[in-house]
Amino acid sequence: MKVVILSGKGGAGKTTVAASLSYVWRQEHVAVDMDVEAPNLHLFLKPQITGSSEFTVEVPQVDESRCIACRKCVELCNFSALSLLGKKLLAFNEMCHSCGGCFRICPVEALVRNNRAIGNILTGEFAGVDQNSIAFVGGRLNIGEALSPPLIDAIAEYLHEKHESADIIIDGPPGASCPAMSAIKDSDLIILVAEPTVFGFHDMQIIYEAVADAGIPIAVVINKADELSVKVWEFCECKGVKVLAEIPFDKDLAQAYSNRQILAAYSKDMYKIFTELAAGVKCYV
Numbered sequence: 022m023k024v025v026i027l028s029g030k031g032g033a034g035k036t037t038v039a040a041s042l043s044y045v046w047r048q049e050h051v052a053v054d055m056d057v058e059a060p061n062l063h064l065f066l067k068p069q070i071t072g073s074s075e076f077t078v079e080v081p082q083v084d085e086s087r088c089i090a091c092r093k094c095v096e097l098c099n100f101s102a103l104s105l106l107g108k109k110l111l112a113f114n115e116m117c118h119s120c121g122g123c124f125r126i127c128p129v130e131a132l133v134r135n136n137r138a139i140g141n142i143l144t145g146e147f148a149g150v151d152q153n154s155i156a157f158v159g160g161r162l163n164i165g166e167a168l169s170p171p172l173i174d175a176i177a178e179y180l181h182e183k184h185e186s187a188d189i190i191i192d193g194p195p196g197a198s199c200p201a202m203s204a205i206k207d208s209d210l211i212i213l214v215a216e217p218t219v220f221g222f223h224d225m226q227i228i229y230e231a232v233a234d235a236g237i238p239i240a241v242v243i244n245k246a247d248e249l250s251v252k253v254w255e256f257c258e259c260k261g262v263k264v265l266a267e268i269p270f271d272k273d274l275a276q277a278y279s280n281r282q283i284l285a286a287y288s289k290d291m292y293k294i295f296t297e298l299a300a301g302v303k304c305y306v
């Protein structure tokens with residue numbers, strides 16, 4: 022089973038939910054951090070990192086001795102990563118999305134394929150609720166890089182190769198843009214973590230609309246639940262979406278979070294909430 026935890030905005034609590042769900046999940050599984058621009062699942066799970074592999078993308082390098090300045094690659098590139106200055110072709114590799122189009126269109130093979138490192142994939146292990154060893158995989162985009170979908174796709178490929186039979190619990194990227202869409206590929210359930218504030222509820226509706234047509238079941242967890250949660254409940258009822266858990270709005274929980282504690286390990290009440298959440302998630306298999 023592959024579960025992706027998303028939220029309409031950062032700070033809604035998806036890492037809190039992912040860490041605790043993974044902690045109480047007793048079947049063989051992998052806890053995965055696909056929030057590659059700001060990874061923090063490791064802060065809670067505290068895995069022992071045993072492997073790190075550099076992730077690179079293909080970008081063009083101009084062979085000036087061959088380039089005839091025909092502009093074909095410049096006109097093709099949707100990302101303005103190539104520009105002609107007089108007869109000199111400039112490549113802005115930070116803007117390149119590695120689509121490969123320019124290599125194919127160049128009539129004189131003046132573009133050479135170059136590898137550019139944009140991040141890392143870390144692997145390791147941490148201890149679950151029974152002190153059982155659980156696999157951890159996390160992506161980290163280098164600072165200043167903007168191209169997270171290829172790294173997210175590479176993590177998915179790694180999981181497919183190395184952990185095909187294991188359950189996968191993913192702390193996804195926040196928001197409703199390309200990284201989130203990359204993270205939900207081939208998943209069995211999307212959990213939206215909703216914060217019942219005005220902004221939180223608004224952004225939760227946006228992410229719901231973004232993933233609603235993906236053909237993947239959706240469930241909701243309300244974090245920092247209070248009297249305003251009724252709006253989220255009403256929305257979910259209207260859309261036919263199940264609310265699988267409510268995490269109460271509590272200062273002690275916020276403090277535990279700031280101390281990087283896994284909420285499911287913080288108290289019996291929290292443990293119960295997350296074991297019930299795990300049971301609810303398994304109903305979607």
Ligand code: SF4
Pocket residue numbers: 079080081097098099100102103116117118119120121122123124
């Ligand atoms: S690989 Fe694609 S995105 Fe990159 S420079 Fe070439 S055409 Fe542009």
Ligand code: SF4
Pocket residue numbers: 087088089090091092093094095110126127128129130131132
């Ligand atoms: S398509 Fe090839 S020859 Fe034409 S400008 Fe680009 S690199 Fe130069």
